Amino acid sequence: xxxxxxxxxxxxxxxxxxxxxxxxxxxxxxxxxxxxxxxxxxxxxxxxxxxxxxxxxxxxxxxxxxxxxxxxxxxxxxxxxxxxxxxxxxxxxxxxxxxxxxxxxxxxxxxxxxxxxxxxxxxxxxxxxxxxxxxxxxxxxxxxxxxxxxxxxxxxxxxxxxxxxxxxxxxxxxxxxxxxxxxxxxxxxxxxxxxxxxxxxxxxxxxxxxxxxxxxxxxxxxxxxxxx
Amino acid sequence: xxxxxxxxxxxxxxxxxxxxxxxxxxxxxxxxxxxxxxxxxxxxxxxxxxxxxxxxxxxxxxxxxxxxxxxxxxxxxxxxxxxxxxxxxxxxxxxxxxxxxxxxxxxxxxxxxxxxx
Numbered sequence: 001x002x003x004x005x006x007x008x009x010x011x012x013x014x015x016x017x018x019x020x021x022x023x024x025x026x027x028x029x030x031x032x033x034x035x036x037x038x039x040x041x042x043x044x045x046x047x048x049x050x051x052x053x054x055x056x057x058x059x060x061x062x063x064x065x066x067x068x069x070x071x072x073x074x075x076x077x078x079x080x081x082x083x084x085x086x087x088x089x090x091x092x093x094x095x096x097x098x099x100x101x102x103x104x105x106x107x108x109x110x111x112x113x114x115x116x117x118x119x120x121x122x123x124x125x126x127x128x129x130x131x132x133x134x135x136x137x138x139x140x141x142x143x144x145x146x147x148x149x150x151x152x153x154x155x156x157x158x159x160x161x162x163x164x165x166x167x168x169x170x171x172x173x174x175x176x177x178x179x180x181x182x183x184x185x186x187x188x189x190x191x192x193x194x195x196x197x198x199x200x201x202x203x204x205x206x207x208x209x210x211x212x213x214x215x216x217x218x219x220x221x222x223x224x225x226x227x228x
Numbered sequence: 229x230x231x232x233x234x235x236x237x238x239x240x241x242x243x244x245x246x247x248x249x250x251x252x253x254x255x256x257x258x259x260x261x262x263x264x265x266x267x268x269x270x271x272x273x274x275x276x277x278x279x280x281x282x283x284x285x286x287x288x289x290x291x292x293x294x295x296x297x298x299x300x301x302x303x304x305x306x307x308x309x310x311x312x313x314x315x316x317x318x319x320x321x322x323x324x325x326x327x328x329x330x331x332x333x334x335x336x337x338x339x340x341x342x343x344x345x
Contacts, residue, residue, distance in 0.1 A: 016297065023298035031299050041303050052310045056317050063321025066328050073262050091259045098255055102248035105289045112238045202236055205291070212289045216282055223278040227262055227270075 034202045037209070044213045047176075051217050054172060055224055058165040062228075070157035072226045075148065076140070090226050093136050094218065100129035101215040104184075104208045111204030116191050119204055123188035126211060130181040137174045141167075166225070173221060176214050183207055237291040247288045254281045 013032060014022050023030050031038040062069055078088040107122035144150045144166070152167050154160035187207045190196065196203055258277040264270040287293040292300060 013296065020297045020301065023296060031302070032296060033299060038299070041299065045303050045306060048307050049310065052307070052313070056310075056314050059314070060317040060321040060324075063318060064324035064328070066325055066332070087259065087262050091255075094255050094259065095252065098248075098251045101251070101285065101289055102244065105244045105248070106241065108237070109239070109241060109244065112236050200236070205237055209290055212285050216285050216290075219278055219281045219285070222258065223274050227258070227274045 034206075036206050037202060040206045040209050044209065047213065047217075051169075051172070051220070054169050055220060058169060058225065061161040061165060062159070065159045065161055067159040069159045070155065070162050072228070075144070075157060076226065087226055089136060089140055090222065093133055093140075094222055096129055096133050096136070097215045097218050100126045100133070101212055103129065104211045108205045108208045111191065111196075111201035114197075114201065116194065116196075116201075119201065120188045120192035123184050123191065123204070123207070127181045127184040127188065130177050130184070130211075130214075134174055134177050134181065137170065137177075141170075169221060169225060173214070173217055176217070180211050180214050184211065237294060239291075239294075243288060247284050250284060251281055254284075 013019060023032070073086040076088075076090050077084045077086045079085075080088065103122050104126045107119050107126060110116075110122060111119040113119075149156050150163045150166070152164040155163050184207055187203055191201070191204060254277045258274070258281070261270055261273045261277070264273070286304075292304070
Protein backbone atom coordinates (compact mmCIF):
# COMPACT_ATOMS: atom_id res chain seq x y z
CA UNK A 1 0.00 0.00 0.00
CA UNK A 2 2.92 2.29 0.45
CA UNK A 3 4.63 1.99 -2.91
CA UNK A 4 3.42 5.40 -4.08
CA UNK A 5 5.37 7.08 -1.30
CA UNK A 6 8.67 5.27 -1.53
CA UNK A 7 11.59 7.52 -2.33
CA UNK A 8 13.09 7.01 -5.78
CA UNK A 9 16.69 5.99 -6.18
CA UNK A 10 18.84 9.00 -5.39
CA UNK A 11 20.86 8.80 -8.58
CA UNK A 12 17.84 9.19 -10.84
CA UNK A 13 17.15 12.79 -9.76
CA UNK A 14 19.00 15.89 -10.79
CA UNK A 15 20.79 17.89 -8.15
CA UNK A 16 21.12 21.62 -7.48
CA UNK A 17 19.02 24.36 -9.08
CA UNK A 18 18.24 22.20 -12.09
CA UNK A 19 16.78 19.74 -9.58
CA UNK A 20 14.47 22.39 -8.13
CA UNK A 21 13.18 23.22 -11.60
CA UNK A 22 12.58 19.61 -12.58
CA UNK A 23 11.02 18.72 -9.20
CA UNK A 24 8.65 21.66 -9.27
CA UNK A 25 7.71 21.25 -12.91
CA UNK A 26 7.08 17.54 -12.49
CA UNK A 27 3.50 16.66 -13.27
CA UNK A 28 3.30 13.85 -10.80
CA UNK A 29 5.19 14.64 -7.64
CA UNK A 30 7.22 17.59 -6.38
CA UNK A 31 8.60 16.35 -3.10
CA UNK A 32 10.38 13.03 -3.25
CA UNK A 33 9.58 12.15 0.33
CA UNK A 34 6.66 10.20 1.86
CA UNK A 35 3.54 12.36 1.69
CA UNK A 36 3.19 12.30 5.47
CA UNK A 37 6.61 13.88 5.82
CA UNK A 38 5.86 16.61 3.30
CA UNK A 39 2.60 17.36 5.10
CA UNK A 40 4.32 17.48 8.48
CA UNK A 41 6.86 19.95 7.10
CA UNK A 42 4.10 22.12 5.68
CA UNK A 43 2.26 22.02 8.99
CA UNK A 44 5.46 23.01 10.79
CA UNK A 45 5.91 25.87 8.35
CA UNK A 46 2.44 27.18 9.27
CA UNK A 47 3.30 26.74 12.95
CA UNK A 48 6.47 28.76 12.37
CA UNK A 49 4.31 31.63 11.20
CA UNK A 50 2.06 31.36 14.26
CA UNK A 51 4.93 31.36 16.73
CA UNK A 52 6.67 34.18 14.89
CA UNK A 53 3.48 36.23 15.07
CA UNK A 54 3.36 35.64 18.84
CA UNK A 55 7.00 36.55 19.32
CA UNK A 56 6.69 39.59 17.06
CA UNK A 57 3.60 40.73 18.97
CA UNK A 58 5.56 40.34 22.18
CA UNK A 59 8.45 42.34 20.73
CA UNK A 60 6.06 45.07 19.66
CA UNK A 61 4.37 45.51 23.05
CA UNK A 62 7.72 45.34 24.82
CA UNK A 63 9.20 48.03 22.58
CA UNK A 64 6.14 50.24 22.73
CA UNK A 65 5.63 50.42 26.49
CA UNK A 66 7.40 53.25 28.32
CA UNK A 67 7.06 51.25 31.58
CA UNK A 68 10.17 49.17 32.42
CA UNK A 69 9.84 45.50 31.46
CA UNK A 70 10.22 43.06 34.37
CA UNK A 71 13.73 41.58 34.33
CA UNK A 72 13.28 37.89 33.37
CA UNK A 73 16.64 37.06 34.90
CA UNK A 74 15.27 38.04 38.33
CA UNK A 75 11.65 37.01 37.80
CA UNK A 76 12.67 33.44 36.91
CA UNK A 77 15.45 33.10 39.47
CA UNK A 78 15.28 30.26 41.97
CA UNK A 79 16.73 30.09 45.47
CA UNK A 80 19.12 27.21 45.94
CA UNK A 81 20.55 26.85 49.47
CA UNK A 82 19.89 30.50 50.08
CA UNK A 83 21.61 31.64 46.87
CA UNK A 84 19.49 33.16 44.10
CA UNK A 85 20.43 31.56 40.76
CA UNK A 86 19.11 33.48 37.73
CA UNK A 87 16.93 31.60 35.21
CA UNK A 88 17.73 28.29 36.90
CA UNK A 89 14.49 26.48 36.14
CA UNK A 90 14.45 27.80 32.56
CA UNK A 91 18.01 26.54 32.06
CA UNK A 92 17.04 23.10 33.33
CA UNK A 93 13.99 23.09 31.04
CA UNK A 94 16.25 23.94 28.10
CA UNK A 95 18.57 21.02 28.83
CA UNK A 96 15.55 18.78 29.37
CA UNK A 97 14.23 19.52 25.87
CA UNK A 98 17.67 19.12 24.27
CA UNK A 99 17.98 15.74 25.95
CA UNK A 100 14.61 14.66 24.60
CA UNK A 101 15.57 15.83 21.11
CA UNK A 102 18.63 13.57 21.22
CA UNK A 103 16.66 10.51 22.33
CA UNK A 104 14.13 11.25 19.58
CA UNK A 105 16.86 11.44 16.92
CA UNK A 106 18.12 8.04 18.08
CA UNK A 107 14.56 6.64 17.97
CA UNK A 108 14.26 7.67 14.31
CA UNK A 109 17.53 5.92 13.54
CA UNK A 110 16.51 2.69 15.28
CA UNK A 111 13.14 2.87 13.54
CA UNK A 112 14.80 2.81 10.13
CA UNK A 113 16.97 -0.07 11.32
CA UNK A 114 13.69 -1.87 12.07
CA UNK A 115 14.76 -2.33 15.67
CA UNK A 116 11.29 -1.57 16.93
CA UNK A 117 11.96 -2.42 20.56
CA UNK A 118 14.68 0.20 20.86
CA UNK A 119 12.79 2.72 18.71
CA UNK A 120 9.68 2.45 20.88
CA UNK A 121 11.68 2.56 24.11
CA UNK A 122 13.50 5.71 23.01
CA UNK A 123 10.18 7.30 22.02
CA UNK A 124 8.71 6.49 25.44
CA UNK A 125 11.78 8.05 27.06
CA UNK A 126 11.38 11.12 24.84
CA UNK A 127 7.72 11.44 25.81
CA UNK A 128 8.60 11.03 29.50
CA UNK A 129 11.23 13.79 29.31
CA UNK A 130 8.62 15.94 27.55
CA UNK A 131 6.17 15.27 30.36
CA UNK A 132 8.81 16.40 32.86
CA UNK A 133 9.13 19.62 30.87
CA UNK A 134 5.39 20.24 31.13
CA UNK A 135 5.54 19.54 34.87
CA UNK A 136 8.35 22.09 35.31
CA UNK A 137 6.35 24.58 33.31
CA UNK A 138 3.31 23.99 35.54
CA UNK A 139 5.56 24.70 38.53
CA UNK A 140 6.85 27.86 36.86
CA UNK A 141 3.34 29.08 36.08
CA UNK A 142 2.00 28.42 39.58
CA UNK A 143 5.01 30.17 41.13
CA UNK A 144 4.44 33.18 38.91
CA UNK A 145 0.68 33.32 39.42
CA UNK A 146 0.49 32.52 43.12
CA UNK A 147 3.74 33.85 44.57
CA UNK A 148 4.55 36.73 42.23
CA UNK A 149 1.01 37.83 41.40
CA UNK A 150 1.52 37.91 37.63
CA UNK A 151 -1.73 38.25 35.68
CA UNK A 152 -2.35 38.63 31.94
CA UNK A 153 -3.45 42.22 32.62
CA UNK A 154 -0.73 43.27 35.05
CA UNK A 155 1.95 42.39 37.56
CA UNK A 156 3.76 44.04 40.46
CA UNK A 157 7.16 44.10 38.70
CA UNK A 158 6.64 46.41 35.75
CA UNK A 159 4.99 46.61 32.33
CA UNK A 160 1.54 45.05 32.44
CA UNK A 161 1.97 43.38 29.02
CA UNK A 162 4.51 41.01 30.54
CA UNK A 163 1.89 38.55 31.79
CA UNK A 164 -0.10 38.46 28.56
CA UNK A 165 2.99 37.83 26.46
CA UNK A 166 4.38 35.25 28.87
CA UNK A 167 1.20 33.21 29.30
CA UNK A 168 0.36 33.26 25.61
CA UNK A 169 3.79 32.29 24.29
CA UNK A 170 4.82 29.72 26.89
CA UNK A 171 1.25 28.46 27.11
CA UNK A 172 1.03 27.80 23.40
CA UNK A 173 4.44 26.16 23.46
CA UNK A 174 3.47 24.03 26.47
CA UNK A 175 0.36 22.95 24.61
CA UNK A 176 2.57 21.81 21.75
CA UNK A 177 4.76 19.84 24.13
CA UNK A 178 1.71 18.20 25.73
CA UNK A 179 0.30 17.29 22.33
CA UNK A 180 3.72 15.94 21.37
CA UNK A 181 3.84 13.73 24.47
CA UNK A 182 0.47 12.22 23.52
CA UNK A 183 1.46 11.86 19.85
CA UNK A 184 4.78 10.18 20.64
CA UNK A 185 3.17 7.82 23.14
CA UNK A 186 0.55 6.69 20.62
CA UNK A 187 3.08 6.20 17.82
CA UNK A 188 5.48 4.40 20.17
CA UNK A 189 2.74 1.95 21.19
CA UNK A 190 1.94 1.27 17.56
CA UNK A 191 5.63 0.81 16.76
CA UNK A 192 5.95 -1.66 19.62
CA UNK A 193 2.90 -3.57 18.40
CA UNK A 194 4.46 -3.92 14.96
CA UNK A 195 1.85 -1.87 13.09
CA UNK A 196 4.49 -0.41 10.78
CA UNK A 197 6.33 -3.60 9.83
CA UNK A 198 4.80 -3.48 6.34
CA UNK A 199 4.46 0.27 5.85
CA UNK A 200 7.94 1.17 7.00
CA UNK A 201 9.09 3.42 9.79
CA UNK A 202 8.83 6.89 8.25
CA UNK A 203 6.18 7.61 10.87
CA UNK A 204 8.89 7.71 13.54
CA UNK A 205 10.77 10.33 11.56
CA UNK A 206 7.58 12.32 11.00
CA UNK A 207 6.76 12.27 14.72
CA UNK A 208 10.39 13.20 15.31
CA UNK A 209 10.07 16.26 13.04
CA UNK A 210 7.24 17.52 15.20
CA UNK A 211 9.21 16.90 18.38
CA UNK A 212 12.36 18.62 17.13
CA UNK A 213 10.23 21.57 16.05
CA UNK A 214 8.92 21.96 19.61
CA UNK A 215 12.53 22.06 20.77
CA UNK A 216 13.36 24.52 18.01
CA UNK A 217 10.60 26.92 19.08
CA UNK A 218 11.94 26.77 22.64
CA UNK A 219 15.36 27.91 21.36
CA UNK A 220 13.74 31.12 20.10
CA UNK A 221 11.54 31.59 23.18
CA UNK A 222 14.58 31.13 25.41
CA UNK A 223 16.57 33.72 23.45
CA UNK A 224 13.87 36.34 23.01
CA UNK A 225 11.71 36.01 26.08
CA UNK A 226 14.10 34.90 28.80
CA UNK A 227 17.45 36.33 27.73
CA UNK A 228 16.36 39.69 26.28
CA UNK B 229 8.80 -3.02 -1.07
CA UNK B 230 10.57 -3.21 2.25
CA UNK B 231 13.89 -2.35 0.64
CA UNK B 232 12.57 0.86 -0.84
CA UNK B 233 11.68 2.05 2.65
CA UNK B 234 15.03 1.22 4.09
CA UNK B 235 16.40 4.08 1.97
CA UNK B 236 14.86 6.67 4.34
CA UNK B 237 17.00 9.05 6.37
CA UNK B 238 19.58 6.62 7.67
CA UNK B 239 22.81 8.03 9.03
CA UNK B 240 25.53 6.78 11.37
CA UNK B 241 24.70 7.28 15.04
CA UNK B 242 27.95 9.17 15.55
CA UNK B 243 26.70 12.36 13.93
CA UNK B 244 23.68 12.46 16.26
CA UNK B 245 25.88 12.14 19.32
CA UNK B 246 28.19 14.89 18.08
CA UNK B 247 25.28 17.24 17.41
CA UNK B 248 23.68 16.31 20.71
CA UNK B 249 26.89 17.27 22.49
CA UNK B 250 27.15 20.53 20.55
CA UNK B 251 23.56 21.42 21.44
CA UNK B 252 24.34 20.93 25.13
CA UNK B 253 27.43 23.09 24.76
CA UNK B 254 25.58 25.88 22.94
CA UNK B 255 22.76 25.71 25.49
CA UNK B 256 25.29 26.16 28.28
CA UNK B 257 26.84 29.16 26.48
CA UNK B 258 23.38 30.50 25.81
CA UNK B 259 22.53 30.28 29.51
CA UNK B 260 25.80 31.96 30.41
CA UNK B 261 24.96 35.04 28.33
CA UNK B 262 22.46 35.87 31.08
CA UNK B 263 25.40 36.80 33.31
CA UNK B 264 26.63 39.43 30.85
CA UNK B 265 25.76 43.11 30.94
CA UNK B 266 22.92 44.13 28.65
CA UNK B 267 24.38 45.51 25.43
CA UNK B 268 25.51 44.68 21.94
CA UNK B 269 27.92 41.92 22.99
CA UNK B 270 25.19 40.12 24.91
CA UNK B 271 22.72 40.44 22.05
CA UNK B 272 25.28 39.21 19.55
CA UNK B 273 26.05 36.13 21.63
CA UNK B 274 22.37 35.39 22.33
CA UNK B 275 21.63 35.48 18.60
CA UNK B 276 24.77 33.54 17.68
CA UNK B 277 24.04 30.61 19.96
CA UNK B 278 20.34 30.72 19.05
CA UNK B 279 21.13 30.44 15.35
CA UNK B 280 23.74 27.72 15.88
CA UNK B 281 21.29 25.65 17.93
CA UNK B 282 18.41 26.19 15.51
CA UNK B 283 20.65 25.40 12.55
CA UNK B 284 21.93 22.12 13.95
CA UNK B 285 18.45 21.00 14.99
CA UNK B 286 16.99 21.70 11.56
CA UNK B 287 19.96 20.49 9.50
CA UNK B 288 20.87 17.30 11.35
CA UNK B 289 18.09 16.24 13.73
CA UNK B 290 15.36 17.16 11.24
CA UNK B 291 17.53 15.88 8.35
CA UNK B 292 17.12 19.03 6.27
CA UNK B 293 20.78 18.81 5.20
CA UNK B 294 20.00 15.61 3.30
CA UNK B 295 16.72 16.67 1.70
CA UNK B 296 16.34 17.85 -1.87
CA UNK B 297 16.51 21.59 -2.58
CA UNK B 298 12.88 21.56 -3.74
CA UNK B 299 11.77 20.74 -0.18
CA UNK B 300 14.43 22.85 1.56
CA UNK B 301 13.36 26.01 -0.26
CA UNK B 302 9.65 25.28 0.06
CA UNK B 303 10.03 25.13 3.84
CA UNK B 304 12.92 27.47 4.68
CA UNK B 305 12.16 30.09 2.01
CA UNK B 306 8.77 31.41 3.16
CA UNK B 307 9.90 32.29 6.73
CA UNK B 308 12.26 34.85 5.18
CA UNK B 309 9.27 37.15 4.64
CA UNK B 310 8.74 37.09 8.39
CA UNK B 311 11.84 39.26 8.69
CA UNK B 312 9.84 42.01 6.99
CA UNK B 313 7.09 41.69 9.60
CA UNK B 314 9.63 41.75 12.41
CA UNK B 315 11.33 44.82 10.92
CA UNK B 316 8.05 46.69 10.47
CA UNK B 317 6.87 45.86 13.99
CA UNK B 318 10.17 46.94 15.50
CA UNK B 319 9.88 50.34 13.80
CA UNK B 320 6.21 50.54 14.79
CA UNK B 321 6.98 49.62 18.42
CA UNK B 322 9.63 52.32 18.75
CA UNK B 323 7.32 54.86 17.16
CA UNK B 324 4.48 53.96 19.56
CA UNK B 325 6.80 54.33 22.54
CA UNK B 326 7.96 57.77 21.39
CA UNK B 327 4.34 58.81 20.87
CA UNK B 328 3.42 57.63 24.35
CA UNK B 329 6.37 59.40 25.92
CA UNK B 330 5.39 62.51 24.04
CA UNK B 331 1.73 62.48 25.05
CA UNK B 332 1.94 61.10 28.59
CA UNK B 333 4.17 63.79 30.02
CA UNK B 334 3.47 62.76 33.62
CA UNK B 335 5.68 60.05 35.07
CA UNK B 336 4.00 56.73 34.58
CA UNK B 337 3.27 54.57 37.60
CA UNK B 338 4.06 50.87 37.36
CA UNK B 339 1.01 48.94 36.25
CA UNK B 340 1.16 46.77 39.36
CA UNK B 341 -1.82 48.39 41.07
CA UNK B 342 -4.11 46.80 38.53
CA UNK B 343 -3.02 43.33 39.53
CA UNK B 344 -4.79 43.48 42.86
CA UNK B 345 -7.77 41.40 41.77
